[in-house]
Amino acid sequence: MLFVLFLSACLLLPHQPQAWGFFGHRLLNRLAVFTLPPEMIGFYKTNIEYLTENATRPDSRRAVVPGEAARHFLDADVYGDSALTKLPRSYADAVAKYGEDSLMKHGIVPWQVVRMKSQLTEAFRTRDADRILSLSADLGHYIADACVPLHTTHNYNGQLTGQRGIHGLWESRLPEILAANYDFFTGPAPYLDRPSETIWTTVGRSNAALDSVLRFEKELTAKFDEDKKYGFEERGNQTVRVYSREFSREYHQRLAGQVERQMRLAQRLIGAFWYTCWVDAGQPDLDKLPTQPSQKEQLRLAQEAKDLQQAPMATVPGHED
Numbered sequence: 001m002l003f004v005l006f007l008s009a010c011l012l013l014p015h016q017p018q019a020w021g022f023f024g025h026r027l028l029n030r031l032a033v034f035t036l037p038p039e040m041i042g043f044y045k046t047n048i049e050y051l052t053e054n055a056t057r058p059d060s061r062r063a064v065v066p067g068e069a070a071r072h073f074l075d076a077d078v079y080g081d082s083a084l085t086k087l088p089r090s091y092a093d094a095v096a097k098y099g100e101d102s103l104m105k106h107g108i109v110p111w112q113v114v115r116m117k118s119q120l121t122e123a124f125r126t127r128d129a130d131r132i133l134s135l136s137a138d139l140g141h142y143i144a145d146a147c148v149p150l151h152t153t154h155n156y157n158g159q160l161t162g163q164r165g166i167h168g169l170w171e172s173r174l175p176e177i178l179a180a181n182y183d184f185f186t187g188p189a190p191y192l193d194r195p196s197e198t199i200w201t202t203v204g205r206s207n208a209a210l211d212s213v214l215r216f217e218k219e220l221t222a223k224f225d226e227d228k229k230y231g232f233e234e235r236g237n238q239t240v241r242v243y244s245r246e247f248s249r250e251y252h253q254r255l256a257g258q259v260e261r262q263m264r265l266a267q268r269l270i271g272a273f274w275y276t277c278w279v280d281a282g283q284p285d286l287d288k289l290p291t292q293p294s295q296k297e298q299l300r301l302a303q304e305a306k307d308l309q310q311a312p313m314a315t316v317p318g319h320e321d
Helices: 002-010 021-035 038-046 048-061 091-098 100-106 109-125 129-146 166-181 195-208 210-223 245-254 258-280 295-310
Strands: 230-235 238-243
Touching (some): 021 166, 109 129, 166 210, 166 258, 195 258, 210 245
């Protein structure tokens, strides 16, 4: 019952068209907390609002922080056939082979997850509560992005196939209206023996689903008249054009639970990476850490939010709409 009430509350969160959406990223970080073992869950539950509220912070930085945009995706198709089995797992090796400018243009999400895994492990090792929370929130975001099929292709918004808008349909619209019926009980987070291979396998799984993501939308579009494919809904004080519920539900049905499976995968992986970092750091006693972010951390977040609001929007490479 508590879970149902929590999920219902999450469904009332405002919608924004970024990655899994404002709703999706917050939901995944929050649910991941409940996959953790007893030794971790106390600290994470105490700070669950921090982890939830800051789940979308990486999206807020995309257009204003240099290098941020590339951390959310990987255009696997630009590297040719079997790219996901051939790309170097070491970021240094990838830079040597392709050049950093090329990597940043086409995305670095699996390398970013591995980099942050090391950073979070070190934060646990040094018992730095503020850094544990900040890195956990951000790491959860990038792991979730790696579970999105459209984050693995240069055709990220259907712009190359006449399907512009499919990005928001798959990862924001469908969860927004249907996630109340998803099963998010995934069991306890497992320890990852090879976290680097895990995230690369995850990106490969996401990429393998891409064909159906694009094909089913195109088939449905041919079936639906324009006025049936789209509708209008109230968002705050605005009336906005959205994919109709009829179109969204039929698309979801054709995908045979794909969005739910990928959200479950993301939730489980977020918890697994958090857990693996803690174990690799020697399983420090989290009950001895401060029970909430320090005043310094709160001031840092407030200043970051102010800086982001005032910063000029920058042109970012790839996946910009």
